[in-house]
Amino acid sequence: xxxxxxxxxxxxxxxxxxxxxMTLEEAAARLRLMHRxxxxxxxxxxxxxxxxxxxxGFVRNYARLLGLAPDALLARMEGAPAEPGPVSRVEPPLPxxxxxxxxxxxxxLGVLVVVAAPIALYWWLNSEGEEASTYQARSGVRxxxxxxxxxxxxSKPADVPPPAAAVEAPPVPPSEPATTATEPAEAxxxxxxxxxxSPAAEGTLQLEFGDESWVEISDATGRMLHRQLNPPGSRIxxxxxxxxxxxxxxxxxxxxxxxxxxxDLKPYIAVTVARFTLEE
Numbered sequence: 001x002x003x004x005x006x007x008x009x010x011x012x013x014x015x016x017x018x019x020x021x022m023t024l025e026e027a028a029a030r031l032r033l034m035h036r037x038x039x040x041x042x043x044x045x046x047x048x049x050x051x052x053x054x055x056x057g058f059v060r061n062y063a064r065l066l067g068l069a070p071d072a073l074l075a076r077m078e079g080a081p082a083e084p085g086p087v088s089r090v091e092p093p094l095p096x097x098x099x100x101x102x103x104x105x106x107x108x109l110g111v112l113v114v115v116a117a118p119i120a121l122y123w124w125l126n127s128e129g130e131e132a133s134t135y136q137a138r139s140g141v142r143x144x145x146x147x148x149x150x151x152x153x154x155s156k157p158a159d160v161p162p163p164a165a166a167v168e169a170p171p172v173p174p175s176e177p178a179t180t181a182t183e184p185a186e187a188x189x190x191x192x193x194x195x196x197x198s199p200a201a202e203g204t205l206q207l208e209f210g211d212e213s214w215v216e217i218s219d220a221t222g223r224m225l226h227r228q229l230n231p232p233g234s235r236i237x238x239x240x241x242x243x244x245x246x247x248x249x250x251x252x253x254x255x256x257x258x259x260x261x262x263x264d265l266k267p268y269i270a271v272t273v274a275r276f277t278l279e280e
Contacts, residue, residue, distance in 0.1 A: 009059070009073050010044040016066040017042075031061055032252050034271070038062070046077065053214055053229060054272060057250045061211065203242040203280065204259055208235045211253035218245045248274040 017027055028038050040048045041062055049055040056074055063070035207215065209230045217226040219240030226238050232253075248254055248265065251274035256263045258278060268276040 009076055010042040012068070012073065013059075013062055013066065014042040016068055020066065022066075027062070027065065030065060031058075032272075033058065037271070050271070050273075051214075053212070054249060057212055057272070061253075201242075201280070202239050203244065203278075205238045205240075205244065205278075206235070206257045207238075207248075208255045209233065209250075209253065210255070211250050213251070213254050214247075214249035215254075216245075216247040220244075242278065242280045244278045246274070246276060246278060 017024075024035055024038050027033075028035050031038070037049060037058065040046065041058060046052075046055040046059075049058055056077060059073055059077060060070040063073050205217065207230075209232060211232045212229065214229050215226055215236070216224070217238050217240075218224045220243055221241060223240070225240050225244075226236060230236065248256070250272050251265045251269045252272060254265060254274075256265060263278070265274045268274040
């Protein structure tokens with residue numbers, strides 16, 4: 001950005017403020033900015049306002065406060081070449097065959113590996129079993145027969161003289177079967193159901209932007225859930241595992257809720273950026 005463009009933007013802002021009889025302190029209070037930030041815009045020192053996206057947001061809000069059209073000032077901030085650059089003719093690239101595309105070659109190699117690996121594994125497992133059976137057939141090896149247990153020879157009963165007199169023994173009452181100390185558990189008894197682990201609770205963030213705002217949101221796992229510049233009037237909804245780490249640019253123009261509960265961003269705002277960690 002040239003110095004003349006910076007001076008002209010700052011001069012337009014300063015003259016508009018003075019024409020309305022507004023002081024620097026009043027402008028800073030209404031924009032919720034510091035006194036030095038208003039002076040930086042009126043002197044064209046936009047580099048001291050931070051990143052270009054924040055500087056454009058400051059100028060847009062200041063121009064709207066003074067009743068000016070912000071688009072014209074922003075176009076002058078971004079700058080445009082005074083003269084068109086030389087146009088050189090670029091020869092069109094030679095047509096390439098789709099068969100020589102490296103992505104297609106990699107895809108074909110991947111498909112070949114996926115198809116060939118199971119076939120090779122199946123062939124290798126079957127070849128081991130066939131080799132073992134072929135070796136047994138060629139060598140004539142047979143498993144040794146299992147000998148049956150020999151039967152015990154019947155002993156010849158000895159001549160026993162008959163008893164002199166048969167004595168009838170008194171009848172013995174049948175004894176009750178002994179009970180074991182412990183009884184086996186009933187077959188088919190249902191096992192105690194396993195207690196499922198409760199999944200980690202998720203949180204839902206909703207942000208509405210009254211003006212252009214840069215937002216970065218990451219969850220407890222370190223995964224970046226949202227990172228982009230959001231246009232005015234837009235709205236986003238982000239879900240993840242708390243706690244969340246947030247960076248919200250132009251936070252004064254942003255409305256935020258967490259699980260339906262509004263969150264006040266003012267305590268976390270430094271200049272116009274809010275940086276904080278949102279717990280459960």
